Amino acid sequence: MKFEKNPPDAASLMMSARSFGNYDLPGALADLIDNSIKAGAGEVSLTCDFAGGAPAIRIRDDGHGMSGAELWQAMRPASANPLAERSPDDLGRFGWGMKSASFSQCTRLSVLTRKGKEMSGCVWDLEDVDGWRMGILEPDEIAGMVSPELLAKNGVEILWSNCDRLSENGTLTVSEFNALVVHARNRLALIFHRYIAGEVRGRRLVIRLNGQKVDPWDPFYRDHEATQELEPEPLEIAGRTIDIQPFILPHYSKLMANQYDRLGGEEGFLRNQGFYVYRNHRLIISGTWFRLVRHGELSQLVRVRVDIPNALDHVWKITIDKSDAQLPAALRSRLHQIVEGLRRRSARVYRARGGRLDRPGTTSVWSRHARGGEIHYSINRDHPIIDALLGAGDDEQKRAASAAIKVIEQAFPVVAFGRDAVAKIDSIHQTLSDPEAFRADLISALPLLLDQVDGDVEALVALLRVTEPWCEAWKTTEMVLREKGWLRAES
Secondary structure, three states, X not given: OOOOOOOOOHHHHHHHHHHOOOOOXXXXXXXXXXHHHHOOOOEEEEEEEXXXXXXXXXXEEOOOOOOHHHHHHHOOOOOOOOOOOOOOXXXXXXXXXXXXXXXXXXXXXXXXXXXXXXXXXXXXXXXXXXXXXXXXXXXXXXXXXXXXXXXXXXXXXEEXXXXXXXXXXXXXXHHHHHHHHHHHHHHHHHHOXXXXXXXXXXXXXXXXXXXXXXXXXXXXXXXXXXXXXXXXXXXXXXXEEEEEEEEEOOOHHXXXXXXXXXXXXXXXXXXXXXXXXXXXXXXXXXXXXOOOOOOOHHHOOEEEEEEEOHHHHHXXXXXXXXXXXXXXXXXXXXXXXXXXXXXXXXXXXXXXXXXXXXXXXXXXXXXXXEEOOEEEEEEOOOOHHHHXXXXXXXXXXHHHHHHHHHHHHHOOOHHHHHHHHHHOHHHOOOOOXXXXXXXXXXXXXXXXXXXXXXXOHHXXXXXXXXXXXXXXXXXXXXXXHHHOOOOOOOO
Protein backbone atom coordinates (compact mmCIF):
# COMPACT_ATOMS: atom_id res chain seq x y z
CA MET A 1 0.00 0.00 0.00
CA LYS A 2 1.22 3.48 -0.77
CA PHE A 3 -0.01 6.76 0.67
CA GLU A 4 -0.63 10.16 -0.85
CA LYS A 5 -1.68 13.41 0.77
CA ASN A 6 -5.30 14.29 0.03
CA PRO A 7 -6.03 17.53 1.90
CA PRO A 8 -9.49 19.12 1.78
CA ASP A 9 -10.20 22.01 -0.53
CA ALA A 10 -9.76 25.12 1.63
CA ALA A 11 -12.69 27.12 0.29
CA SER A 12 -15.06 24.15 0.42
CA LEU A 13 -14.10 23.16 3.96
CA MET A 14 -14.33 26.69 5.31
CA MET A 15 -17.70 27.21 3.65
CA SER A 16 -18.83 23.92 5.19
CA ALA A 17 -17.76 25.26 8.59
CA ARG A 18 -20.62 27.75 8.30
CA SER A 19 -23.02 24.88 8.86
CA PHE A 20 -21.18 23.19 11.73
CA GLY A 21 -23.60 23.11 14.64
CA ASN A 22 -26.90 24.92 14.81
CA TYR A 23 -25.83 28.43 15.73
CA ASP A 24 -28.10 31.41 16.17
CA LEU A 25 -26.79 34.83 17.23
CA PRO A 26 -26.77 34.15 21.01
CA GLY A 27 -25.24 30.71 20.46
CA ALA A 28 -22.47 32.15 18.32
CA LEU A 29 -21.75 34.93 20.81
CA ALA A 30 -21.76 32.41 23.66
CA ASP A 31 -19.06 30.35 21.95
CA LEU A 32 -16.80 33.40 21.80
CA ILE A 33 -17.51 34.26 25.43
CA ASP A 34 -16.41 30.72 26.30
CA ASN A 35 -12.98 31.58 24.88
CA SER A 36 -12.92 34.82 26.87
CA ILE A 37 -13.66 32.93 30.10
CA LYS A 38 -10.89 30.44 29.30
CA ALA A 39 -8.57 33.42 28.82
CA GLY A 40 -9.36 34.67 32.33
CA ALA A 41 -11.42 37.67 31.22
CA GLY A 42 -13.28 39.66 33.87
CA GLU A 43 -15.29 41.65 31.33
CA VAL A 44 -16.60 40.93 27.85
CA SER A 45 -18.01 43.77 25.78
CA LEU A 46 -20.32 43.04 22.84
CA THR A 47 -21.29 45.65 20.27
CA CYS A 48 -24.03 44.85 17.76
CA ASP A 49 -24.40 47.59 15.15
CA PHE A 50 -27.14 47.45 12.51
CA ALA A 51 -25.02 49.80 10.38
CA GLY A 52 -27.73 50.64 7.90
CA GLY A 53 -28.52 47.03 7.06
CA ALA A 54 -24.94 45.75 6.93
CA PRO A 55 -24.55 44.56 10.56
CA ALA A 56 -21.15 44.54 12.22
CA ILE A 57 -20.40 42.74 15.48
CA ARG A 58 -17.46 43.41 17.80
CA ILE A 59 -16.54 41.24 20.79
CA ARG A 60 -13.79 42.42 23.14
CA ASP A 61 -12.44 40.91 26.35
CA ASP A 62 -9.79 41.82 28.91
CA GLY A 63 -8.28 38.34 29.21
CA HIS A 64 -4.58 37.56 29.03
CA GLY A 65 -4.49 37.95 25.23
CA MET A 66 -2.37 36.03 22.76
CA SER A 67 1.03 36.32 21.21
CA GLY A 68 1.31 36.28 17.43
CA ALA A 69 2.17 32.57 17.49
CA GLU A 70 -0.75 31.79 19.81
CA LEU A 71 -3.13 33.73 17.59
CA TRP A 72 -1.89 31.89 14.51
CA GLN A 73 -2.59 28.58 16.27
CA ALA A 74 -6.04 29.71 17.49
CA MET A 75 -7.01 30.70 13.94
CA ARG A 76 -6.26 27.24 12.59
CA PRO A 77 -9.37 25.20 11.78
CA ALA A 78 -9.75 22.32 14.26
CA SER A 79 -6.99 23.72 16.43
CA ALA A 80 -7.63 21.30 19.32
CA ASN A 81 -7.98 17.52 19.64
CA PRO A 82 -11.41 16.81 21.20
CA LEU A 83 -9.98 13.69 22.90
CA ALA A 84 -7.07 15.52 24.53
CA GLU A 85 -7.06 16.04 28.29
CA ARG A 86 -8.02 19.61 29.08
CA SER A 87 -8.10 21.93 32.05
CA PRO A 88 -11.25 21.33 34.16
CA ASP A 89 -12.41 24.91 33.46
CA ASP A 90 -11.87 24.71 29.69
CA LEU A 91 -15.17 25.46 27.93
CA GLY A 92 -13.90 24.48 24.46
CA ARG A 93 -13.53 21.09 22.87
CA PHE A 94 -13.04 20.86 19.10
CA GLY A 95 -10.94 23.92 18.35
CA TRP A 96 -13.60 25.05 15.87
CA GLY A 97 -15.67 27.27 18.15
CA MET A 98 -14.44 30.74 17.26
CA LYS A 99 -14.31 29.96 13.55
CA SER A 100 -17.56 28.00 13.14
CA ALA A 101 -19.51 30.37 15.41
CA SER A 102 -18.26 33.42 13.53
CA PHE A 103 -18.77 31.98 10.06
CA SER A 104 -22.30 30.98 10.98
CA GLN A 105 -23.03 34.71 10.94
CA CYS A 106 -20.43 36.35 8.67
CA THR A 107 -17.91 35.68 5.90
CA ARG A 108 -15.06 37.81 7.26
CA LEU A 109 -13.52 37.14 10.67
CA SER A 110 -10.87 39.48 12.04
CA VAL A 111 -9.12 38.82 15.35
CA LEU A 112 -6.92 41.40 17.07
CA THR A 113 -5.02 40.74 20.26
CA ARG A 114 -2.58 42.32 22.64
CA LYS A 115 -0.29 40.44 25.00
CA GLY A 116 2.23 42.54 26.82
CA LYS A 117 3.58 45.00 24.27
CA GLU A 118 2.85 42.77 21.27
CA MET A 119 -0.15 43.54 19.04
CA SER A 120 -1.21 40.94 16.47
CA GLY A 121 -4.04 40.50 14.02
CA CYS A 122 -5.28 37.85 11.61
CA VAL A 123 -8.16 37.61 9.14
CA TRP A 124 -10.08 34.78 7.53
CA ASP A 125 -12.09 35.95 4.55
CA LEU A 126 -14.22 33.22 3.01
CA GLU A 127 -14.26 35.07 -0.29
CA ASP A 128 -10.47 34.77 -0.51
CA VAL A 129 -9.36 31.58 1.23
CA ASP A 130 -7.98 29.48 -1.65
CA GLY A 131 -4.81 27.64 -0.66
CA TRP A 132 -5.56 28.37 3.00
CA ARG A 133 -4.77 32.07 2.60
CA MET A 134 -5.05 33.68 6.04
CA GLY A 135 -4.44 37.39 6.30
CA ILE A 136 -1.75 38.63 8.71
CA LEU A 137 -2.47 42.26 9.56
CA GLU A 138 0.26 44.89 9.46
CA PRO A 139 0.63 47.33 12.38
CA ASP A 140 -1.01 50.19 10.47
CA GLU A 141 -3.96 47.94 9.55
CA ILE A 142 -4.38 46.92 13.19
CA ALA A 143 -4.26 50.56 14.27
CA GLY A 144 -7.15 51.34 11.93
CA MET A 145 -9.34 48.60 13.38
CA VAL A 146 -8.50 48.23 17.06
CA SER A 147 -10.47 49.87 19.87
CA PRO A 148 -8.81 52.22 22.39
CA GLU A 149 -9.59 49.73 25.16
CA LEU A 150 -7.51 46.97 23.55
CA LEU A 151 -4.66 49.41 22.95
CA ALA A 152 -4.58 50.09 26.68
CA LYS A 153 -4.44 46.53 28.08
CA ASN A 154 -4.22 42.85 27.23
CA GLY A 155 -7.14 41.09 25.61
CA VAL A 156 -8.73 39.95 22.38
CA GLU A 157 -11.04 41.75 19.98
CA ILE A 158 -13.09 39.89 17.36
CA LEU A 159 -14.80 41.63 14.47
CA TRP A 160 -17.50 40.13 12.27
CA SER A 161 -18.08 41.83 8.94
CA ASN A 162 -19.99 40.89 5.79
CA CYS A 163 -22.65 39.40 8.08
CA ASP A 164 -24.72 37.91 5.31
CA ARG A 165 -26.40 35.25 7.40
CA LEU A 166 -27.04 37.51 10.35
CA SER A 167 -28.63 40.10 8.07
CA GLU A 168 -30.45 37.38 6.10
CA ASN A 169 -28.71 38.63 2.97
CA GLY A 170 -29.65 42.25 3.65
CA THR A 171 -33.39 41.65 4.15
CA LEU A 172 -33.37 42.10 7.94
CA THR A 173 -35.06 45.31 9.15
CA VAL A 174 -33.74 47.42 12.02
CA SER A 175 -36.64 46.38 14.27
CA GLU A 176 -35.98 42.71 13.50
CA PHE A 177 -32.29 43.22 14.23
CA ASN A 178 -33.10 44.90 17.54
CA ALA A 179 -35.36 41.98 18.45
CA LEU A 180 -32.47 39.60 17.74
CA VAL A 181 -30.20 41.62 20.01
CA VAL A 182 -32.78 41.58 22.83
CA HIS A 183 -33.14 37.80 22.39
CA ALA A 184 -29.36 37.44 22.52
CA ARG A 185 -29.22 39.47 25.74
CA ASN A 186 -31.83 37.23 27.38
CA ARG A 187 -30.13 34.04 26.28
CA LEU A 188 -26.66 35.15 27.40
CA ALA A 189 -28.12 36.18 30.77
CA LEU A 190 -29.34 32.59 31.12
CA ILE A 191 -26.38 30.70 29.61
CA PHE A 192 -23.78 32.45 31.78
CA HIS A 193 -25.91 33.33 34.81
CA ARG A 194 -23.66 31.48 37.25
CA TYR A 195 -20.58 33.29 35.95
CA ILE A 196 -22.31 36.68 35.96
CA ALA A 197 -23.57 36.10 39.51
CA GLY A 198 -20.05 35.32 40.74
CA GLU A 199 -20.69 31.65 41.56
CA VAL A 200 -17.71 30.53 39.46
CA ARG A 201 -14.01 31.49 39.74
CA GLY A 202 -14.69 33.49 42.91
CA ARG A 203 -15.54 36.66 40.98
CA ARG A 204 -18.24 38.04 38.74
CA LEU A 205 -18.02 37.99 34.97
CA VAL A 206 -19.23 41.28 33.51
CA ILE A 207 -20.91 41.06 30.11
CA ARG A 208 -21.95 44.28 28.41
CA LEU A 209 -24.13 44.35 25.33
CA ASN A 210 -24.17 47.67 23.49
CA GLY A 211 -22.89 49.32 26.66
CA GLN A 212 -25.54 47.89 28.98
CA LYS A 213 -24.62 45.40 31.67
CA VAL A 214 -26.27 41.98 31.33
CA ASP A 215 -27.84 40.83 34.60
CA PRO A 216 -27.93 37.12 35.49
CA TRP A 217 -31.15 35.20 34.88
CA ASP A 218 -31.41 32.31 37.32
CA PRO A 219 -33.89 29.75 35.91
CA PHE A 220 -34.33 28.26 39.40
CA TYR A 221 -35.17 31.57 41.11
CA ARG A 222 -33.15 30.58 44.17
CA ASP A 223 -33.60 34.03 45.73
CA HIS A 224 -37.35 33.53 46.14
CA GLU A 225 -38.47 32.27 49.53
CA ALA A 226 -41.04 29.91 47.97
CA THR A 227 -38.55 28.09 45.74
CA GLN A 228 -37.88 24.60 47.07
CA GLU A 229 -34.23 23.56 46.76
CA LEU A 230 -34.34 19.81 47.22
CA GLU A 231 -31.70 17.33 48.29
CA PRO A 232 -28.81 17.15 45.77
CA GLU A 233 -27.62 13.78 44.49
CA PRO A 234 -24.22 12.93 42.99
CA LEU A 235 -24.17 10.23 40.31
CA GLU A 236 -21.06 8.40 39.14
CA ILE A 237 -20.40 7.62 35.48
CA ALA A 238 -17.13 6.70 33.75
CA GLY A 239 -15.24 7.47 36.96
CA ARG A 240 -16.55 11.05 37.13
CA THR A 241 -19.23 12.72 39.22
CA ILE A 242 -22.37 14.35 37.86
CA ASP A 243 -24.22 16.57 40.33
CA ILE A 244 -28.03 16.55 40.26
CA GLN A 245 -29.83 19.43 42.02
CA PRO A 246 -33.64 19.54 41.79
CA PHE A 247 -35.82 22.62 42.36
CA ILE A 248 -39.57 23.19 42.65
CA LEU A 249 -40.42 26.72 41.51
CA PRO A 250 -43.02 28.89 43.30
CA HIS A 251 -46.67 28.61 42.28
CA TYR A 252 -47.80 31.65 40.28
CA SER A 253 -49.88 32.76 43.26
CA LYS A 254 -46.60 33.65 44.99
CA LEU A 255 -45.15 35.58 42.05
CA MET A 256 -45.72 39.01 40.58
CA ALA A 257 -46.66 39.02 36.90
CA ASN A 258 -43.22 40.24 35.77
CA GLN A 259 -41.54 37.53 37.86
CA TYR A 260 -43.78 34.85 36.37
CA ASP A 261 -43.13 36.07 32.81
CA ARG A 262 -39.39 36.19 33.43
CA LEU A 263 -39.28 32.67 34.83
CA GLY A 264 -41.52 31.33 32.07
CA GLY A 265 -39.25 32.73 29.37
CA GLU A 266 -40.28 33.12 25.76
CA GLU A 267 -42.05 29.74 25.57
CA GLY A 268 -43.71 29.63 29.00
CA PHE A 269 -43.47 27.37 32.04
CA LEU A 270 -44.76 24.28 30.27
CA ARG A 271 -41.91 24.19 27.75
CA ASN A 272 -39.21 25.24 30.25
CA GLN A 273 -39.66 22.45 32.79
CA GLY A 274 -37.08 19.69 32.92
CA PHE A 275 -33.33 19.31 33.01
CA TYR A 276 -30.90 22.22 32.75
CA VAL A 277 -27.54 20.76 31.83
CA TYR A 278 -24.40 22.74 32.68
CA ARG A 279 -20.97 21.95 31.41
CA ASN A 280 -18.38 23.61 33.67
CA HIS A 281 -21.17 25.84 35.07
CA ARG A 282 -22.12 27.07 31.58
CA LEU A 283 -25.65 26.18 30.44
CA ILE A 284 -25.76 24.04 27.30
CA ILE A 285 -29.30 22.54 27.37
CA SER A 286 -32.47 23.81 29.02
CA GLY A 287 -36.02 22.55 29.38
CA THR A 288 -35.78 18.91 28.30
CA TRP A 289 -36.77 15.62 29.91
CA PHE A 290 -34.59 13.61 27.48
CA ARG A 291 -37.75 11.65 26.62
CA LEU A 292 -37.88 10.20 30.15
CA VAL A 293 -41.34 11.71 30.70
CA ARG A 294 -43.62 14.09 28.84
CA HIS A 295 -43.93 17.79 29.52
CA GLY A 296 -47.08 18.16 31.62
CA GLU A 297 -49.11 20.72 33.53
CA LEU A 298 -48.38 19.15 36.91
CA SER A 299 -44.61 19.05 36.37
CA GLN A 300 -44.17 22.53 34.96
CA LEU A 301 -42.68 23.83 38.22
CA VAL A 302 -39.91 21.21 38.19
CA ARG A 303 -36.43 22.18 37.03
CA VAL A 304 -33.36 20.03 37.60
CA ARG A 305 -29.80 21.35 37.42
CA VAL A 306 -27.32 18.81 36.07
CA ASP A 307 -23.62 19.65 36.34
CA ILE A 308 -21.23 17.69 34.15
CA PRO A 309 -17.44 18.08 33.80
CA ASN A 310 -15.82 18.55 30.40
CA ALA A 311 -14.10 15.20 30.87
CA LEU A 312 -17.46 13.56 30.05
CA ASP A 313 -18.03 15.36 26.73
CA HIS A 314 -17.60 12.12 24.81
CA VAL A 315 -20.09 10.31 27.06
CA TRP A 316 -22.73 13.03 26.68
CA LYS A 317 -21.84 13.51 22.98
CA ILE A 318 -21.66 17.30 23.26
CA THR A 319 -22.20 18.94 19.85
CA ILE A 320 -19.75 21.38 18.33
CA ASP A 321 -21.96 24.38 19.09
CA LYS A 322 -22.52 23.13 22.67
CA SER A 323 -26.28 23.39 22.21
CA ASP A 324 -27.16 19.71 22.51
CA ALA A 325 -26.16 16.50 24.22
CA GLN A 326 -27.44 12.95 24.64
CA LEU A 327 -28.34 11.46 28.00
CA PRO A 328 -26.01 8.50 28.68
CA ALA A 329 -27.90 5.21 28.90
CA ALA A 330 -26.27 4.46 32.27
CA LEU A 331 -28.12 7.42 33.82
CA ARG A 332 -31.59 6.92 32.37
CA SER A 333 -33.01 4.61 35.01
CA ARG A 334 -31.92 6.65 38.03
CA LEU A 335 -32.90 9.97 36.49
CA HIS A 336 -36.32 8.56 35.60
CA GLN A 337 -36.83 7.66 39.27
CA ILE A 338 -35.76 11.14 40.34
CA VAL A 339 -38.09 12.81 37.85
CA GLU A 340 -41.12 10.77 38.93
CA GLY A 341 -40.54 11.78 42.54
CA LEU A 342 -40.23 15.42 41.54
CA ARG A 343 -43.43 15.33 39.51
CA ARG A 344 -45.31 14.15 42.58
CA ARG A 345 -43.87 16.98 44.66
CA SER A 346 -44.75 19.51 41.98
CA ALA A 347 -48.32 18.17 41.86
CA ARG A 348 -48.62 18.76 45.61
CA VAL A 349 -47.85 22.46 45.04
CA TYR A 350 -50.88 22.70 42.74
CA ARG A 351 -53.02 20.55 44.99
CA ALA A 352 -52.19 22.83 47.93
CA ARG A 353 -53.60 25.76 45.95
CA GLY A 354 -56.93 23.97 45.39
CA GLY A 355 -60.10 24.36 47.42
CA ARG A 356 -59.86 23.61 51.13
CA LEU A 357 -62.49 23.32 53.81
CA ASP A 358 -60.36 23.85 56.91
CA ARG A 359 -59.36 27.50 56.69
CA PRO A 360 -61.10 29.62 59.31
CA GLY A 361 -62.10 33.04 58.01
CA THR A 362 -62.05 31.94 54.37
CA THR A 363 -65.13 31.45 52.19
CA SER A 364 -64.75 28.10 50.44
CA VAL A 365 -66.44 26.99 47.24
CA TRP A 366 -67.35 23.59 48.72
CA SER A 367 -68.87 22.61 52.07
CA ARG A 368 -68.49 19.27 53.87
CA HIS A 369 -71.32 17.78 55.94
CA ALA A 370 -70.91 14.75 58.23
CA ARG A 371 -74.02 13.34 59.88
CA GLY A 372 -75.01 9.88 61.09
CA GLY A 373 -71.84 8.32 59.72
CA GLU A 374 -72.45 9.74 56.23
CA ILE A 375 -70.41 12.42 54.45
CA HIS A 376 -71.86 14.78 51.89
CA TYR A 377 -70.21 17.56 49.89
CA SER A 378 -72.18 20.51 48.56
CA ILE A 379 -71.42 23.74 46.73
CA ASN A 380 -71.43 26.61 49.20
CA ARG A 381 -74.44 28.78 48.39
CA ASP A 382 -72.93 31.62 50.45
CA HIS A 383 -69.91 31.88 48.16
CA PRO A 384 -70.33 35.32 46.56
CA ILE A 385 -70.10 34.17 42.94
CA ILE A 386 -72.61 31.32 43.60
CA ASP A 387 -74.87 33.67 45.54
CA ALA A 388 -74.74 36.17 42.65
CA LEU A 389 -75.65 33.48 40.10
CA LEU A 390 -78.55 32.21 42.20
CA GLY A 391 -79.87 35.73 42.67
CA ALA A 392 -79.63 36.92 39.06
CA GLY A 393 -82.63 37.22 36.74
CA ASP A 394 -86.30 36.50 37.34
CA ASP A 395 -87.73 33.69 39.47
CA GLU A 396 -87.58 31.16 36.65
CA GLN A 397 -83.90 31.91 35.97
CA LYS A 398 -83.14 31.64 39.69
CA ARG A 399 -84.83 28.24 39.88
CA ALA A 400 -82.88 27.09 36.80
CA ALA A 401 -79.58 28.20 38.36
CA SER A 402 -80.42 26.39 41.60
CA ALA A 403 -81.31 23.23 39.68
CA ALA A 404 -78.02 23.40 37.77
CA ILE A 405 -76.06 23.61 41.03
CA LYS A 406 -77.91 20.59 42.41
CA VAL A 407 -77.23 18.59 39.23
CA ILE A 408 -73.50 19.32 39.57
CA GLU A 409 -73.52 18.21 43.22
CA GLN A 410 -75.51 15.03 42.57
CA ALA A 411 -73.33 14.07 39.61
CA PHE A 412 -70.10 14.34 41.62
CA PRO A 413 -68.10 11.23 40.50
CA VAL A 414 -67.58 9.82 43.98
CA VAL A 415 -66.40 6.34 42.98
CA ALA A 416 -64.00 7.50 40.26
CA PHE A 417 -62.61 10.23 42.51
CA GLY A 418 -62.12 7.81 45.39
CA ARG A 419 -60.37 5.34 43.12
CA ASP A 420 -58.04 8.02 41.74
CA ALA A 421 -57.38 9.48 45.18
CA VAL A 422 -56.14 6.10 46.39
CA ALA A 423 -54.23 5.04 43.28
CA LYS A 424 -52.85 8.28 41.83
CA ILE A 425 -53.57 11.27 44.03
CA ASP A 426 -50.57 13.13 42.56
CA SER A 427 -52.17 13.06 39.11
CA ILE A 428 -55.38 14.81 40.17
CA HIS A 429 -55.28 18.41 39.02
CA GLN A 430 -58.22 20.78 39.49
CA THR A 431 -56.65 24.21 39.89
CA LEU A 432 -55.61 26.53 37.08
CA SER A 433 -51.90 26.44 36.27
CA ASP A 434 -52.06 29.46 33.99
CA PRO A 435 -52.23 32.90 35.65
CA GLU A 436 -53.62 34.45 32.45
CA ALA A 437 -56.63 32.12 32.59
CA PHE A 438 -57.04 32.96 36.28
CA ARG A 439 -56.94 36.68 35.46
CA ALA A 440 -59.48 36.30 32.66
CA ASP A 441 -61.88 34.40 34.93
CA LEU A 442 -61.52 36.98 37.69
CA ILE A 443 -62.17 39.88 35.30
CA SER A 444 -65.31 38.10 34.06
CA ALA A 445 -66.51 37.60 37.65
CA LEU A 446 -65.87 41.16 38.86
CA PRO A 447 -69.17 42.71 37.64
CA LEU A 448 -71.19 40.05 39.50
CA LEU A 449 -69.08 40.41 42.62
CA LEU A 450 -69.29 44.21 42.52
CA ASP A 451 -73.07 43.95 42.43
CA GLN A 452 -72.92 41.76 45.52
CA VAL A 453 -71.35 44.62 47.51
CA ASP A 454 -73.54 47.35 45.97
CA GLY A 455 -70.64 48.82 44.02
CA ASP A 456 -68.44 49.36 47.10
CA VAL A 457 -64.90 48.80 45.83
CA GLU A 458 -63.37 48.61 49.31
CA ALA A 459 -65.90 45.97 50.29
CA LEU A 460 -65.09 44.08 47.07
CA VAL A 461 -61.38 44.06 47.92
CA ALA A 462 -62.15 42.81 51.43
CA LEU A 463 -64.40 40.11 50.00
CA LEU A 464 -61.77 38.87 47.54
CA ARG A 465 -59.14 38.67 50.29
CA VAL A 466 -61.10 35.94 52.10
CA THR A 467 -62.80 34.14 49.20
CA GLU A 468 -61.57 31.17 47.19
CA PRO A 469 -59.98 31.01 44.71
CA TRP A 470 -58.92 34.65 44.63
CA CYS A 471 -57.41 34.77 48.11
CA GLU A 472 -55.24 31.76 47.18
CA ALA A 473 -53.57 33.68 44.34
CA TRP A 474 -53.62 37.10 45.91
CA LYS A 475 -50.65 38.53 44.02
CA THR A 476 -52.42 37.92 40.72
CA THR A 477 -55.75 39.15 42.12
CA GLU A 478 -54.01 42.22 43.49
CA MET A 479 -52.53 43.09 40.11
CA VAL A 480 -55.97 43.01 38.45
CA LEU A 481 -57.37 45.30 41.13
CA ARG A 482 -54.46 47.71 40.76
CA GLU A 483 -54.88 47.81 37.00
CA LYS A 484 -58.50 48.87 37.54
CA GLY A 485 -57.44 51.48 40.10
CA TRP A 486 -59.41 49.73 42.84
CA LEU A 487 -56.48 49.11 45.17
CA ARG A 488 -54.21 51.70 46.72
CA ALA A 489 -50.44 51.23 46.44
CA GLU A 490 -50.07 50.74 50.19
CA SER A 491 -52.74 48.00 50.34
